[in-house]
Amino acid sequence: MNKTKSLAVRSLYVLTLLIAGLFILNFNAPSAKANYFDDVYNGIKSFSEVPVELNRLQENYDDASQKLQETQSSLETYRQQSEALAAQNEQLSAQNRQLAETVQTLQEINTARETTSHKLRVMLYTAVGLFIGYFVFKRVVRVLLRK
16 A cells, blocks of 8 residues: 555656646746737727728829829920920921031032132233233343344
8 A cells, every 4th residue: 555655645746746837837928818808999999090091092092193193294295395396306407408508509609709710810810921921022022133
């Protein structure tokens, strides 16, 4: 019987240690809360915040929509300005071509005038030279014939 008592005492001792260990571990572990009312309150609170969130999203959508419309109108304005500038650019290009042709024509006329003027000067100098040369030659021949 002594053996049975000793086995019972050992079992009781092991059981006591086991229970004490579980209590020590249980105090260190965070306790779980399973409160139905807290869950319901949190659900109602998050559900009541939905309209505020929805209003904020609606305002963001309205702002984005307004910015999009402004951007589209700006884009349309820029497109029209671009078309007007392209037409003006074409008109100025045509005008530049006409001016270039006019300048080319004026340069050709000026070159022809300079050429004609040069020819006339050469002819004039030649005529004056021949006239003077004639009188000089005539005087030289008279002087030579008198000797």
